[in-house]
Structure formats: structure tokens, C-alpha cells
Amino acid sequence: MVYWDIFIAFFRAGMLGYGGGLSAIPLMHREVVENYKWMNDEDFSDILALANTLPGPINTKMSGYIGWRVAGFWGMMCAVIATVIPTVILMIILLTVLHAYNDKPWVQGMSRAVVPIAGVMLGALTWDFIKKSKNSMGWISTIIVLVISIIIMQILGLHPAILIVGLLVAALFSRQKQKDKQVKAS
Structure with missing residues (x-):
């Protein structure tokens, strides 16, 4: 059951994290810290800080470590696969649609709307970390x-x-x- 929970948590974050790895971090935070309570805010922010220092996509680094921490090797595999699959599926579907309809105003509007939405999500997560750092620092x-x-x-x-x-x-x-x-x- 824990493998299924890991898969669903990271699949949801991957599916809804449109805009890149950084936009999925608040969703990953919600799943890992709030929904499943696999770790607290401090642990999550430590993992986020460390993942930022290492090369490669941040989502796969974070999901791999969190999956490992929760359920070992197979937990890591479930988390990484669940993180990568939505990206591959969405890239194929969305890029096909965007390419086919790139001259339509609704596609151009959708493309422009993603940036501020991802910015708001990252801003909300940042503000949450700032408020929490007030307590420790x-x-x-x-x-x-x-x-x-x-x-x-x-x-x-x-x-x-x-x-x-x-x-x-x-x-x-x-x-x-x-x-x-x-x-x-x-």
C-alpha cells in the first residue's frame, strides 16, 4: 500500500505541476508534508536546498530521495517513475496540441497564463518558508x-x-x- 501511496503522491504532483520542476515543488510539498505526513516542513526544506545544489532535474532528485526515505529502493523507483511518467505523457500530448494549434489565440493565451500561475505557486511556497524560518531564526x-x-x-x-x-x-x-x-x- 505504501508503494501505491508514493506513486499516487508523486504522480499527482507531476501531473499538475505544469510549468517545470519548480512549479511542482509546492504540489510535492502538499503531498509529502500535508497529505501523507512523511516528513515535516524542515525536512522538506532541507531536501529542497540539497536538491538545488545537485545537478539534474529537481523533481527526480527530490522524489527519488523522498521515495527512498519512505520505502527504500522500491519506494525510490515508484517515486521516480511516478514523477517522470506524467512529464513524458504531457509533453507528447501538449506539444502535439500546441504545435497543431499554435496560431490560435486560446493556445497563445494558455501559454502566457502558465508563467504567472507558476510564479504565484512558487511565491506562496517561498512565503510559507519565510514564515517558518522566522520561528527558527x-x-x-x-x-x-x-x-x-x-x-x-x-x-x-x-x-x-x-x-x-x-x-x-x-x-x-x-x-x-x-x-x-x-x-x-x-
Whole structure:
């Protein structure tokens, strides 16, 4: 039964995540964290951060790891297959339709409408992560990291993966310093 749940969760996210891997992440979050409760928000955001640093499609990386974590090798296989199948099916169907009717206004409108919808979905997920980081870091630290991240990525043009690795290293050293202080205080 768990394999079926894994398949359905990632199939739904893949089927409804029109617009690319990033647009399916909020759907994957809903399935993994809210519907099936396989992990909490913090675990999901850790997986998202790590998946962003690795090469390849983010959906398959995340679904593969989550499937592995929930049900081992066969859970990983179910999750990856469920993630890939909708993309293949939809690519064949939608591109055939778009190609056949690309001069029609409704097709052009549909194509233009996808971008803001995906943006709203990503914005909602981002805002949810910002609110949750307030609880763990506080508003001031969250805003500082947010502003610095925007400056580094948008103004300086640094790749997000480099920023994420830098933040992970900083967090690792920060925790190590806290452990060292605790040991000295003991």
C-alpha cells in the first residue's frame, strides 16, 4: 500500500505541476508534508536546498530521495517513475496540441497564463518558508539572509547553488561553534 501511496503522491504532483520542476515543488510539498505526513516542513526544506545544489532535474532528485526515505529502493523507483511518467505523457500530448494549434489565440493565451500561475505557486511556497524560518531564526536573521541572498543572486549574478552551499557551510560552522561553547561551558 505504501508503494501505491508514493506513486499516487508523486504522480499527482507531476501531473499538475505544469510549468517545470519548480512549479511542482509546492504540489510535492502538499503531498509529502500535508497529505501523507512523511516528513515535516524542515525536512522538506532541507531536501529542497540539497536538491538545488545537485545537478539534474529537481523533481527526480527530490522524489527519488523522498521515495527512498519512505520505502527504500522500491519506494525510490515508484517515486521516480511516478514523477517522470506524467512529464513524458504531457509533453507528447501538449506539444502535439500546441504545435497543431499554435496560431490560435486560446493556445497563445494558455501559454502566457502558465508563467504567472507558476510564479504565484512558487511565491506562496517561498512565503510559507519565510514564515517558518522566522520561528527558527527570528525575523531579523531571516530578513538579513533574504536580502543578502537576493543581492548575491540578482545583482551579483551568483548561481543559487553556490549560495546554498555557502549557507550550508556557514550553518555547519555555526553549529560547530555552538557545540564548542557548550563543551567549554560544561
